[in-house]
Each structure stands twice: as structure tokens, then as C-alpha cells.
Amino acid sequence: MKKLTLSHLGNFSHSLDTAVYHIRPRFVEEITEIFAFARENDLKIAPRGAGRSYNDAALKGGGIVLDLSLLRCVQAWDAETGILRAEPGLTLETLWQYILPDGWWPPVVSGTMKTTLGGCLGMNIHGKNNFKMGTVGENILEFDAILPNGKEVTCSPKKNSKLFHAMISGMGMLGVFTSVTMQMKRVYSGLVNVREWNVPDLEAQLYALLDGAPRNDYIVGWLDGTARGKALGRGQIHAANYLAKDEDPDPAETMRVDFQTLPDTFFGVVPKSKLHYLMSLGLSNLGVRAVNTAKYLVGRNKSYQQPHAAFHFLLDYVPDWEKSYGKQGLIQYQSFLPKETALDAWTEMLKLSQKRGLPTYLGVTKRHRPDKFLISHALDGFSLAFDFKITNNNRAKLSEMVQDFDKIVLDAGGRFYFAKNSETAPEIARQYLGNETIENFRKLKERCDPQNLLYSDLYERVFAPLN
Amino acid sequence: MTEIENKLPTATPLRPKKRAILVGASSGIGAALAHRLADEGFQVALLARRAEMLEKLTNEINSKHGETRVIHYIHDVTDYKSVPELLKKIISDLGGLDTFIYNAGVAISVGLKSYDFEKDRKMMEINLLGALAWLNPVGELFQNMKSGQIVGISSVAGERGRVGSPAYNTSKAALTTYLEAYRNRLTRYGVNVLTVKPGYVRTDMIKNVENPFWAIPAEQAAKDIFKAMQKRKQEIYTAARWRWVMFIIRNIPSFLFRKLTF
DSSP states (O other): OOOOOOEEEEOTTSSOEEEEEEEOOSSTHHHHHHHHHHHHTTOOEEEESSOOOSSSTTOOTTSEEEEOTTOOOEEEEETTTTEEEEOTTOBHHHHHHHHGGGTEEOSSOOSSSOOBHHHHHHHTOOOTTHHHHOOGGGGEEEEEEEOTTSOEEEEOSSTTHHHHHHHTTTTTOSOEEEEEEEEOEEOSOSEEEEEEEEESSHHHHHHHHHHHGGGOSEEEEEEOTTOOGGGTTOEEEEEEEEOOTTTSSOHHHHTSHHHHSOOSEETTTEEGGGHHHHHHHHOSHHHHHHHHHHHHHHOOOEEEEEEHHHHHOGGGTSTTGGGGGOTTOEEEEEEEEETTTHHHHHHHHHHHHHHTTOOOSEEEEEEEOOOOOTTOOOOSEEEEEEEEEOOTTTHHHHHHHHHHHHHHHHHTTOEEOTTTOSOOOHHHHHHHHOHHHHHHHHHHHHHHOTTOOBOOHHIIIIIGGGO | OOBOOOOOOOOBTTBOOOEEEEESOSSHHHHHHHHHHHHTTOEEEEEESOHHHHHHHHHHHHHHHTSOOEEEEEOOTTOGGGHHHHHHHHHHHHTSOSEEEEOOOOOOOOOTTOOOHHHHHHHIIIIIIHHHHHHHHHHHHHHHHTOOEEEEEOOGGGGSOOTTOHHHHHHHHHHHHHHHHHHHHHGGGTOEEEEEEEOOEESGGGTTOSOOTTOEEHHHHHHHHHHHHHTTOSEEEESTTHHHHHHHHHTSOHHHHTTOOO
16 A cells, blocks of 8 residues: 555544544455555554544544545446445435436435435434334345455345344444445435424424324424423424325426525525524524524424425535534534433433523434344434534533433433434443443454454444443 | 553543643653643653653553553654654554654763763754654644644753853754744644743753753743643743843854853
8 A cells, every 4th residue: 555644534523633544445445455454554444434423433543544435336226126236435415316316215314415325324324204214224135345354244134134233333343334235215206295383392392203203204303402491392393295106297307406406595695605604603502592582483384395305404405514613513412212201301401401501502303213223322212412512611511411411311211322422431332232232242343353443433432441 | 662551531522632742751841741731631642761760650640630641652762763653653542643742852961171972972863863753754744634733842052052062052953943944834734833942940951050040840841831832832931031041142242152151
């Protein structure tokens, strides 16, 4: 390999940065060479897709970041069956643009289309339809991977099933995906029917998700973290459904990529690439409270049709939105709670955050169902994701608060998500994953990667101390 | 080269860590700076030749904080060839690098009538060439990263050539100039280069000096240096009053300076 130099690399939420050997292989064959290089030079490797995790999942300070974003070929596409086979660096953006004109849509997508297939599998992402379609892993028919022990494996729900269910959700720590085969979802229009309505408090919010999920293809809630008292947890619900066959008079038109593309300007005037500067002005406790209150007050019960891309990829609506959180970046704290305990636990957490002067600037709720993957975050209940702005003055307070949150969530039988939470301590992970899961993961790790070559900062922080 | 296999706690967004390499850490300003950096939450790789002192310092600092904040590496700065590999290893162990501090230095007393190439060479090797061996790969790294801070502990002694210490003066003058050149090279890449010019500091180095005037404790020097690092200053004197003293000394005409005996 040619001489490598360390370069600067951070995470998506601008909350961590470090020096890494950033390597972008162009051929699958190079992955084996990179393993050998790491072994010879006593370096660790963190695989990286689009680097959209909010923590240290795709970083290895002082080590190698194996960036798979250039391995992005679609290897096979069958427009009759909706089965696609692609390399792991393919982004959801390219994916949907590839398949939508043929009348298909990815069964599960994240809130941004910038993520890669490999990253989606590694973190076993979910979408606003988790209650219906499960996590992305449940829609994977098969994948190929190279393991650090030199083996090349093919896994499916039936073949090498244990490894299949561990590599998907395994945070890239067992092997590197080289090819992914996935079943797409048939759609009959480029539009979805959307309905939105206000909910006056947390109880109403959770009930809307619970009640709405069986009757909708997608459902998601926005939560106003600044509302207090009786309005605690108020927000807006967005539910969406696919159009039935023949409901769209001109599906060929609405399924065109151009039709889906998000507009470049806000209100037709402000260039969206500059919008994050404007947003940063409002990102204070007072500013967010004003914006949230206005958003809630103008919220009406309404129905409309929206392109898939506009409904799903809200996070891409404002490019570089994360920069509006300033130089210190943000943390995201997502907790998953059983439907029986969610109301009390999140009420306590919302009150706590307000009491400590650290209200969340964005709250998002979703409905979930459990899955069979090893490092699973999902359960029969709900999730609530919080965004917190980091400042030099609030770090210690915020750190203390998320530790208090962890206790509340664990006591309520909840779980966490390793693509989001950045502060989860090893013991917290053990408590919610359980010793058996940790042990199974350790055994697989030993088998697939006996020399611990795959060793992201996340793995070092949370899992290594548990072994 | 050995190393204590202690794991440094990993950084998180809410518990960020600054990572530093401190070359020449076992005593004097280096040891005081090691304490200071660890007190301020840095994770520091301590490098020095004297194993026993370095181990003692490492244990002292880590037990004070109840966690691993410093790790150490036995290193002779004149072993130039080992530097690139060692740097790579330390960055891997620290998980990154934000600050590099070169503090290694010796002042070997030479009599007014002594002409000793071996002594002179030793000072040049430790004070200057060792610094160059480290600053080259570190400079390249920080230029690539477009961030970082380099701190060089030079000396007020580098500002004039004096009767009693030709090689020491030369080594520090060269180091100061080298750091200035790096500052001019790297500032445009967002890298800060701080030159520290201590006057007398109460360390082993000045134990043979008869009347070290205005000598400050090493802890005071470390405090000044850390403050300057935080403010991303270009150059400081410690104690600060040396700036004015040196202004005068720099401007003493040569025909007078030749007659002085210090």
C-alpha cells in the first residue's frame, strides 16, 4: 500500500474529531489488503459508510477508518421481483432514485437519504414504519461479507443465520459487508397520502402512535420539548400511506426522480444551503420555545399528498442542518420504552430536562416492534429521540442529565441505540442487552475477528470493557 | 521503549479529551507541565529517557486522579530513527493528537576556557536535533489535519551568545528560529506554534548556577505555559518580566557585551 498519512475526521454531529488513516477502497479485493496492513502495523479499523452516526461508531482515533463509500455499484436489479443486489457503499439516495421509476421504494429508510446500505445494516436502522416493516435487517435476503479471519461468508436468515442476525446490528465489528441483497417494496405512485394533526400532551401523542400504527404505513410524532405543565409532550403527528393501485392518475410522472427532488430554496427565496446559518440564530432555549410554540399553534388537522422523498427525508430538507448547532455540535439521545412504561418515564425525563434548563430542541417519537437481531434497540413500544445542543458551559450538566436519563430508561425496561447515543456506559449496555447477548457477541467476535482488528471508538468505549 | 498497558478512558462528546505528547517529561518544567495538563483533563503521553523517574511521575499523576490520564514511553530523543514509528504508536494509543510539546533539553556547564566538542554536540543533539526529529513528522501531521498546537520550550538563553554557554545558546537560538519558521508555515493551516522562553526556573538544570536571579518554581512556569496554550499565543516569556529584560539584553551593543562576564 502507498504511504498513508493521518488526516482529520469528525463525526456527523460535529461533537467529536480525531486523526485517522482514512482509506477508501475502490475494489472489494482491497479490503483484505487493508486487514493485512492493519495487522502488520498494529492498527485498529473502524468501518464507515456515510459517517452519519451521532457518536463514535465510525471513528477510530489514531487508527484506520475504512470508508466504504466508493464501493457503491448496483450489481443486480430485477424490476419484476423488486430484488436488488448492491455494494455496501450505495446510498439510500442512489438506491431510491434507481428503483422508483420502476415502481419500487426501499422498505425501510432512515430520516436522511445520505446513509449507505452497509451503514444501515451495521446499525440495523429503522424508519417511520418500524412497527410494520421492522428494521432494515428484516428486509435483507442475503449478504456477502469478508471477515477479518480471512473467511468470505454468505449469510441469509437461513444460511449462517446466527452471523446474519449479529452482523446486521453488529456495528461493523464482525466483518465488512461486500454485497447486500434486499427486497424492495412495490409502490404505485411517487406520492404518499399524508395526514397531520396536533396532539395536546404526551399521553395523546403516545396514544396517537399506538392507535394510528395499525392503520397507517408510516407514523411519526414531533414533540415540543419546551412545552410545560399540562402541555408537556405536546406535538404533531404525521401519518402516511402508500397510494393504492390506480389511485395516482399519472404514476409515471410522480415516480420520476425530478418530481421527487427536494426544492433548493426555502419559501422560494432563501437558498437552503444557507438556511442553517439562519437556524443557528434561533437555537437557544428561548428561540426554540418561540419557534415550537408557533409551530404548534399553526398546526392544523390536514391531509395532503407529498412525494416519498419529501415525507421520508426530513433531515435532508435543510442541508447541513447539524451545523446550526454551532461549533460544539449536538448529541442525540434516543430511548426505546415499552408501551406500558413510556408515558411515566418520558414525563419524568421531560420535566427533568426543563428543570435543569436543558430542554431538548427537537423531540421525535416513533412506534416500534421487537426484532431478532443480536444488538437490538427495538421493542414493543415507542422511541423518543432528543437533540441537545452542546456548549462549553453545559457539558457537565448535560452529561449528568443523560446519566440520570439512562437510569430512568433502564428502570422502565428500556433500550438504547448505538447509532445515536454517544454517552452510553459499558454497564448500561450490559444491563439492557443482558449478559447472554454480550457473551454471544463476544464469542462471535472471537470467531470472526480473533485479533480485534475491527475496533471502532464505540466498540472500545462500550464493548471492550465488557469482555 | 516500554509502556504501561493502562487504558485511557475514551472521549465522548460530553467528556471530550485533549490529547498531548510531552517530550522531556521526567523532571523540571516537563514534570510540572505533565501534572498541569493532567489536572486540566488532558490525556498525555509522557516521554523521557529516565525510566524510573518517568514511571514514578506516571503513577503519581494517575493515582492523584484515580484514573489513567498519562501513559509513558521511554525514549531517548537522540534515537532519531525511532521517532516516526513511536509517533504512530502513541497516536494510536492516545486515539488522536491535539498538542505536541518539546521540552527535552540539557545545559551542560562549560568553563570559560573550556572547548569541548562532545559537550557541545550533546546539547545540539538533545536540544535541537531531537526537536527536529519530532517536529518534522508532527508538523506534517498537523498540516494534514489542519489543526493542532506545537509548543517548543526554548529559552531566553537563545537570544544572545554568551561567554559561558556557546552551544546551549546556539541550540536554543536555533530552536527559536526553527519554531518561528514552523509558525510561519503552519499558521495558515490552523496550527498554533507557541515558543516558550523561560528565564531561570528552579530545576536540576540550574543547580550549578550560582545566583539564579528571579528563579520561579517549575509549577509557575507550567501555569504560564498552559495559559499561553489556551490563549493560543505565539511566544511567551516565563516569568513575563523576562520580556523586558531580554529586550534590554538584546540591545546591548556588541562592544559592551564582549566585556560582560555572564
